[in-house]
Amino acid sequence: MPPKRLSAAEYAAGIRAGSRTVLGRAITLVESTLPADQLLGQQVLQAVLPHTGRSLRVGITGVPGVGKSTFIEALGRYLVETQGKKLAVLAVDPSSQRGGGSILGDKTRMPWLSAHAAAFIRPSPAGRSLGGVARATREALLLCEAAGHDVIFVETVGVGQSETAVHGMVDFFLLLLLAGAGDELQGMKRGIMEMADALCITKADQGNEQAARRARVDYQSALHLFPAAPSGQVPPVLLTSAVAGTGLAEVWRAIESYAAATRQSGYFQQRRQQQQLQWLHESIVQELETRFYAAAAVRARLPALQQDVAAGRVTPFAAATELLDLTDRAGPTTP
16 A cells, blocks of 8 residues: 655654654655645645754765765764764765666665664665756755754765755765875866865775875865865865774864854855855746746647757757747746
8 A cells, every 4th residue: 555645744743753754755755756746845845944954964075986975874873873963864876867777875885874763864866957966955955954864964976067066055065085096186176176175085094094195285285276265264184984984083073163163254154045045046947947848839849840950950049049939929837
C-alpha cells in the first residue's frame, strides 16, 4: 500500500517533530516535477519557513578523487560525537546525460553517518539543472533546517558550474585539494579558490605529509595574489587526514571562527539576503521557461522551427524571437 498522502500541515508537524521519514518524503515532494506535488511542496515550505535560517550551511567541493565523501564522513562524525551537533548532508550526485540515471552512492560511502540518529543523508540526482546542482537543493536545505539540523553540508559533484551554484546557497565554502596531483595552481582552480573561505588539503597521511606541507605553502603564497575576499577574512589553508582523523578539529574551528567574525561584521546576514534575492531571480527565470514551453502556440511551432535552425535556414536568434512573439500575442499562460 502506498503511504497516505499528507497535508501541508501534517508535513510541517512531522518535520518539526524530527521525523526522518516525513523529512525524506517532503524532500521527495519538492524534487517532484508533478504540478500537484510542486503546489503542495510550496505549501509545506511556506508552513516551515518561520523555523528556517538557524543552521550553519557549509558547501564542500573538490575534484573527483579528492575524497569528499570520506572527508564528510569523518568531519560529520567529529561534529556528532564531540560537538553534539545534529547534521544533514545534501549530496548531489552526477546524472547521466544519456539516460538520466544517477549512482547515488553517498550513503554507502558514509556508513557511520547513514546509521546514526543525529545525521541525515540525502543523495539527490543532479539531473539537467545548471551546474549539476539538483533543482530542489535549496528547498531541501530549508526543510532540513526546519527539522532542527544544526549544520548542513552541501556536497557538490565537483565539476563545471556546480561550485558557483552551491557557493550561492551556503554560509561557508570549503575547497578540498590534493597534494602532488599535478600543477595545483593552474586551470579552473583559480576561480574556485577565489570563492573558497578555506582550503583543505586532504589525504595528508601515509607518506604524503611532506607533499601536503609543500602544497600548503604554495597555496598560502598564491592566496596573497588574490583580491581581498568580500567577507574581509583571509582563507586559511589546512591539512587533514580523514583516515587518521587529524585536522578535523582545526577545520571546524576555522568554520566557527569565520561564522562568528562575519556575524559580528554583518556580512553573514548580508550574504544570506543576497542569496535570497539571487534565488528569487533564478526562480523567475525557471518559471518563465516552464510557462514558455507550456504555451500551446510554442508547442505547435517549435518542432518546425527546430528543423529550420538545425538545417541552417533560420538563425537561433530569429527563431527564438518568433517564439517569444507568439507568447506575447497569446497572452499570459500557466503551466
